Every structure is written in C-alpha cells, then in structure tokens.
Amino acid sequence: MSASASNAVARPVKPGRTTQELRRVISSKIGWIACGVALVLVIGPLLDIVWVVAYNGAAAFSPKLFTTSTPPAGVGLLNAIEGTAVISIMAMAIAVPIGVGAGIYLSEYGNNKLGNSIRFLSDVLTGTPSIVLGYFSYIVLVGGLGWGLAAPAGAVTIAILIVPYLARITELALRQVPVAMREAGFALGATEPTVVFKIILPGAASGVMTGALLALAISVGETAPLIYTAGFSSYPLDLAHPVHSILHSQIGYLTYVIWSFIEQPDAASHALAFAAAFLVMLFVLAINIGVRLAVKRK
Amino acid sequence: MQIKPFRLTLLALSLLIPAALCAVILFLLIFSAQAIGFNGFGFVTRIIWDLGDLYGDPVTVRGVLVPAGANYGILVFIVGTLLSSAIAILIAVPLSVGAAIFLSEAVPSKIRPVLSMLVELVAVVPSVVFGLWGIAVLVPFIGTMLGPVMSKYLGFIPFFAGGDSGGGYGLLAASVVLALMITPIIATTLLDALLQVPKENRESAFALGATHFEVVSKAMMPMVRTTLIGGIVxxxxxxxxxxxxxxxxxxxGLNILPHSIFSPISTIASFIVSPLDSAEGDPTNMAVRSLAEIALVLFIITLLTNAAAKLLTSGGLHVGKRK
Incomplete structure (x- = not known):
C-alpha cells in the first residue's frame, strides 16, 4: 500500500478542481464503497449461517442428544454421531494410504508424462460432482457387488472423493522438503524407502497432517454421496455384533439428519436438524480454522 | 531395467486415482447403455419425466422392456441447472470481484489475513448446512419480502412476475445459495492474482495521476482478466x-419449464437424488438406468467446464510473472 496512493484518495476535494477531476474522484469513492459493500455481502451470510446454526443448535442441546437416537427410536443424535464417526474413520483408513502413497509417487517420481496425466485425471476426479460418485457406488457397490446399503459402500464413495485432495496436498508438502535432505540420505547409503519414510515424510509431516485433517472435514460434511450408499437407520450400532452391524446394516449420519429433519413439520425435528448442523459446523470450522492458524504461525 | 518394488507400489497406489475415474465413466456408460438406446437423443430435448405404469405389465418399446407410458426427458433439469448456475454467476461475479479488490487494496495488511480467511471459510461450509440456512432464513425472506417487492416494482418484466406466490422456494433461492457457495472460489482466485501484480505496473499508473481506484480498475484488473475468467469457469x-x-x-419443479425467477426448478444433480426411491419400484430397471444416463450427462457437462477452467487458469498464471 503506497502512501502516495492513500493521500491521493483522502485529500479533500478542493474548489480549484475541474469538473472532470471531481467526477473521477467521486466515481472512485463510489467504487470503493461498492467494493466494501460486496465484501460485507460475502462475509455477512457466513456470519449469519454460523449465528443461526449456533443459536438454534445451542437451544436444542441436552444430554439426551448424546444418549438416545433419532426419532422414532429416541430424541437424540447418538446413531448419527456414531455413523458419521464410523463412515469417516473407514473412509480415512482407505483414503490416507492411497492418497499419501500417490502423493509420494507424484512428488518423488512424477516429473514425467505419466505423473502429469495422473495429476490431470486427479483434478478431473476432484471436479466430478459428488452425486455422480454416489450414483456410481449405488449401481456398482450397492447393487452390482451386492454390498447393500451400509457403511462400506458409503466409506468407499467418500474415499474416492477425498483421495485426490490428499494426493495433491501430500505432493505439495513433500516438494517443500529440500532436495539436499534427500541427497544427504542417499549419500549415507539409505535406500529409497528409508529416505521416503525416515527423511521426507517426517520433514513434511505437518503438511500431510493438514491434508488429512481437511479431508476428514470434507468427509464429515458430505451428504449427497451417502444417501444411496449408506442408507439411514434410526438405531445405534448393535454392540453385541458390531462388525456385522457395520458391514451389513444401514447406518445413520449427521448430515442426513440435517437434510431430512428440517423438512418435517414439527419444531422438535427442526431443533434436531439444527443440533446436527451445529455439531457438523463445529467440527468442520474447528479443523479449518485450526489448520489455517497453525500454517500461519510457521 | 532394474525392478524397484517400492516405486511400483507407489505407482500402483497413484494409478488407483485414474482407475477410479475410468471405473466411474465405464460403469455409468455400461449401466445406462440400454437407456441411452431407448431414450435416444430426445432425452435432452423432452420435457416430461414419467416413470410410466410401474404396476402394470411392462411393454416392449424399441426392442427393450419398459413400463407402459414411460417417457424420460430431462430438458427441464438441464434448463434448471443452466439457469440457476447462470444467475448464480451473475450475482457472484460482482460480489467476489468487489470483495477481492477491497481485500487486496483497501484493507490494511494486518487485517487482511483475518478477512481473507473468513472468505475462504465460506467455501468449507457443508452444502447441506447452506441448504438448512436457505430453508430457515433465505426462503422466508424471498417469500415474504424480496419476492413481493420485486414483483411489485419489476413485475412489468415478465421474468420477475409472480413473486408473491410459491413461498420463496424456487429458482431465485437456488441461485442465491449457489452464488454464496461459489463466491469464495472466484474471490480467492482473483485476490491471489491481484496480489501478484508487479509493483511497477501499479506505480506507473499512479505516476500518470490516476486515483487509487482507477489504478485498480484500469491498470490491474486488465492484467488479471484471464485468471478471473478461469476462476469464474x-x-x-x-x-x-x-x-x-x-x-x-x-x-x-418437475415436467414444466421455469417461466419466472420464482418458479420451482430441479437441477440435474438435485433430481438424481429425489426420484430414486420410486425409480427402484420399476421392475424393468429402465428408470434407474435413465438416472445413470442423467449422471453421465452431468459428468460430461462438468468435465467440459472444468477442462475449460484448467486451460484458462494455466494460461493465466503467466500474467503475474511478466516482467
């Protein structure tokens, strides 16, 4: 911001100015006001969303939210919280090894045509609407392979969605590690896996962690790819047969509660939808703000 | 050539990404092949989406078994998608250009990170929470305030009539929510580009006697135009x-083209979600296959759009580096 610039704008309009100068100064001021209003209109709705969700969500809070399930089984969100946790953890378990592995390949060995085409196709996958991925999983995993509506089909769909993000962020993080570190490792006689796992990955650990956390936030906030893969259930996990229940029964999740309960006519359902939105927003915003603050501090 | 198991493992992992993409295209294509044959090109020009008589005996039309009276046309959804996105762009571009200019030039550099983080955070709000806010805040606002006012003062324009009916759900609500969701994409792209404009260009414009706003609008914006267009796409x-x-x-909205900015609409993406329950009741499976064809159409449209954006942004990167 140069000092001369702000002086030119802030100087009071002198009577000696020509009409043309006056017009330019005034239209510049109008331009700045319009830009300021635009910024307010961009940030304002975000603040209003946070306020509306926090206000209505906090009003709906009670201990029963965490001990009972959605109606008709109860008056809480236990099943949805469990389901979101199960689906997200499964999705991360599938996506992190693939995404980080792909990121390592692209950063270390991907400076060629093959690497470029993988990068390009990865971008295409990022741009694919999530409902298209959901429908693909519905016909292939749920129907074709007979997995049925259950957590595995949902988790694989979410994994397809977040692997490209993980690969891209991992690649960027690994490229930050100086080449000299790699050379030092090889000079000591280390093999490729040793250099990657003992030198490069630890050096880029914070970047890779950032990517994983952002991917987790995405998977917690997604709805469309889960509707026809995970189904929905108003009952919590059957703790007597947890594995069977996770693999073969429909499962609830928070974003579904937001979508379906706000469209019910009664106030209790609306309160539940806002409570679910509050939990999702809290998680997503906490991760995103935390990551950005941590990155800035370095 | 020496075989390196470590590299091969990593390569195999990274090839899973293109494999997933190919699988999506391939299986959608295979699954919808029968529907593509049955629907023909009229799929994208017909207005009526009718699953037919799901309980009667299926009939054979054009060599495939379908429910009697089945007719799959998605023109309504294509129009809904294009209209809502176009209006969203019309709302979002001025807002995000203004916001980016204000952030890059008018805000002290100490506050800038906080405000630009807020703009970025708009992009991470889950889609379903935007929908919730839309139902709780935006739809009542359009239904009781904006709609009646717009119809009263702008009702002489045919497309703005009818705002006092419909309760606020419709094309305008969808466009506004979409506009809010895409604003941060355009604004952050433009902000990054504006911050990269070389100091010399700014200073020479100042030296010519331009006001600060003229420097931005006449010297800096033309330099980042390509990047801006890439961000918009x-x-x-x-x-x-x-x-x-x-x-x-x-x-x-179903089976009728939108006739005003307050008409109920469906987009291709939103329509894939809504009728799947009833489509599953189709014993011939043709409805589910036609939905797969819709997904394929949506995939192709977004693929073309994103490819265009990629070409534009990779070309636009050179703008900031020019010496």
Whole structure:
C-alpha cells in the first residue's frame, strides 16, 4: 500500500478542481464503497449461517442428544454421531494410504508424462460432482457387488472423493522438503524407502497432517454421496455384533439428519436438524480454522 | 531395467486415482447403455419425466422392456441447472470481484489475513448446512419480502412476475445459495492474482495521476482478466454439480419449464437424488438406468467446464510473472 496512493484518495476535494477531476474522484469513492459493500455481502451470510446454526443448535442441546437416537427410536443424535464417526474413520483408513502413497509417487517420481496425466485425471476426479460418485457406488457397490446399503459402500464413495485432495496436498508438502535432505540420505547409503519414510515424510509431516485433517472435514460434511450408499437407520450400532452391524446394516449420519429433519413439520425435528448442523459446523470450522492458524504461525 | 518394488507400489497406489475415474465413466456408460438406446437423443430435448405404469405389465418399446407410458426427458433439469448456475454467476461475479479488490487494496495488511480467511471459510461450509440456512432464513425472506417487492416494482418484466406466490422456494433461492457457495472460489482466485501484480505496473499508473481506484480498475484488473475468467469457469463447474443445497431450496419443479425467477426448478444433480426411491419400484430397471444416463450427462457437462477452467487458469498464471 503506497502512501502516495492513500493521500491521493483522502485529500479533500478542493474548489480549484475541474469538473472532470471531481467526477473521477467521486466515481472512485463510489467504487470503493461498492467494493466494501460486496465484501460485507460475502462475509455477512457466513456470519449469519454460523449465528443461526449456533443459536438454534445451542437451544436444542441436552444430554439426551448424546444418549438416545433419532426419532422414532429416541430424541437424540447418538446413531448419527456414531455413523458419521464410523463412515469417516473407514473412509480415512482407505483414503490416507492411497492418497499419501500417490502423493509420494507424484512428488518423488512424477516429473514425467505419466505423473502429469495422473495429476490431470486427479483434478478431473476432484471436479466430478459428488452425486455422480454416489450414483456410481449405488449401481456398482450397492447393487452390482451386492454390498447393500451400509457403511462400506458409503466409506468407499467418500474415499474416492477425498483421495485426490490428499494426493495433491501430500505432493505439495513433500516438494517443500529440500532436495539436499534427500541427497544427504542417499549419500549415507539409505535406500529409497528409508529416505521416503525416515527423511521426507517426517520433514513434511505437518503438511500431510493438514491434508488429512481437511479431508476428514470434507468427509464429515458430505451428504449427497451417502444417501444411496449408506442408507439411514434410526438405531445405534448393535454392540453385541458390531462388525456385522457395520458391514451389513444401514447406518445413520449427521448430515442426513440435517437434510431430512428440517423438512418435517414439527419444531422438535427442526431443533434436531439444527443440533446436527451445529455439531457438523463445529467440527468442520474447528479443523479449518485450526489448520489455517497453525500454517500461519510457521 | 532394474525392478524397484517400492516405486511400483507407489505407482500402483497413484494409478488407483485414474482407475477410479475410468471405473466411474465405464460403469455409468455400461449401466445406462440400454437407456441411452431407448431414450435416444430426445432425452435432452423432452420435457416430461414419467416413470410410466410401474404396476402394470411392462411393454416392449424399441426392442427393450419398459413400463407402459414411460417417457424420460430431462430438458427441464438441464434448463434448471443452466439457469440457476447462470444467475448464480451473475450475482457472484460482482460480489467476489468487489470483495477481492477491497481485500487486496483497501484493507490494511494486518487485517487482511483475518478477512481473507473468513472468505475462504465460506467455501468449507457443508452444502447441506447452506441448504438448512436457505430453508430457515433465505426462503422466508424471498417469500415474504424480496419476492413481493420485486414483483411489485419489476413485475412489468415478465421474468420477475409472480413473486408473491410459491413461498420463496424456487429458482431465485437456488441461485442465491449457489452464488454464496461459489463466491469464495472466484474471490480467492482473483485476490491471489491481484496480489501478484508487479509493483511497477501499479506505480506507473499512479505516476500518470490516476486515483487509487482507477489504478485498480484500469491498470490491474486488465492484467488479471484471464485468471478471473478461469476462476469464474471453475466456480461454474462447482455450481453445475451442486446437489444438496439446491435440492433443499429449489422447490423441486418437475415436467414444466421455469417461466419466472420464482418458479420451482430441479437441477440435474438435485433430481438424481429425489426420484430414486420410486425409480427402484420399476421392475424393468429402465428408470434407474435413465438416472445413470442423467449422471453421465452431468459428468460430461462438468468435465467440459472444468477442462475449460484448467486451460484458462494455466494460461493465466503467466500474467503475474511478466516482467
């Protein structure tokens, strides 16, 4: 911001100015006001969303939210919280090894045509609407392979969605590690896996962690790819047969509660939808703000 | 050539990404092949979506078994998608250009990170939460305030009539929610580009006696134009594929083209969600196959949009580096 610039704008309009100068100064001021209003209109709705969700969500809070399930089984969100946790953890378990592995390949060995085409196709996958991925999983995993509506089909769909993000962020993080570190490792006689796992990955650990956390936030906030893969259930996990229940029964999740309960006519359902939105927003915003603050501090 | 198991493992992992993409295209294509044959090109020009008589005996039409009276046309959804995205772009571009200019030039550099983080955070709000806010705040506002006022003063323009009916769900609500969701994409792209404009260009414009706003609008904006267009097309790609928020506020219009900005609409993406339950009741499976064809159409549209954005942004990167 140069000092001369702000002086030119802030100087009071002198009577000696020509009409043309006056017009330019005034239209510049109008331009700045319009830009300021635009910024307010961009940030304002975000603040209003946070306020509306926090206000209505906090009003709906009670201990029963965490001990009972959605109606008709109860008056809480236990099943949805469990389901979101199960689906997200499964999705991360599938996506992190693939995404980080792909990121390592692209950063270390991907400076060629093959690497470029993988990068390009990865971008295409990022741009694919999530409902298209959901429908693909519905016909292939749920129907074709007979997995049925259950957590595995949902988790694989979410994994397809977040692997490209993980690969891209991992690649960027690994490229930050100086080449000299790699050379030092090889000079000591280390093999490729040793250099990657003992030198490069630890050096880029914070970047890779950032990517994983952002991917987790995405998977917690997604709805469309889960509707026809995970189904929905108003009952919590059957703790007597947890594995069977996770693999073969429909499962609830928070974003579904937001979508379906706000469209019910009664106030209790609306309160539940806002409570679910509050939990999702809290998680997503906490991760995103935390990551950005941590990155800035370095 | 020496075989390196470590590299091969990593290569195999990274090839899973293109493999997933190919699988999506391939299986959607195989699954919808029968529907593509049955629907023909009229799929994208017919207005009526009718599953036919799901309980009667299926009949054979054009060599395939379908429910009697089945007719699959998605023109309504294509129009709904293009219209809502276009209006969203019309709203979002001025807002995000203004916001980016204000952030890069008028805000002290100490506050800038906080404000630009707020703009970025708009992009991480889950789609379904935007929909919730739309239902709780935006739809009542359009239904009781904006709609009647717009019809009263702008009702002489045919497209703005009818705002006092419909309760606020419709094209305008969908467009506004979409606009909010894509604003941060355009604004952050433009902000990065504006911050990269070389100091010399700014200073020479100042030296010619331009006001600060003229420096931005006449010297800096032309330099970042390509990047801006790339950002807009990228945002368009996101708007075209957006599902949940649109589904929740669009009113779910079916079988009729929107005739005003307050008409209920469906987009391609939102429509894939809504009728699947009833489509599963189709014993011939043709409805589910036609939905797969819709997904394929949506995939192709977003693919083309994103490819265009990629070409534009990779070309635009050189703008900031020019010496």
């Amino acid at each position: 990228l945002a368009l790609g996101r708007a075209l594929g957006e599902t949940m928020a649109v589904l929740m506020v669009s009113g779910g």
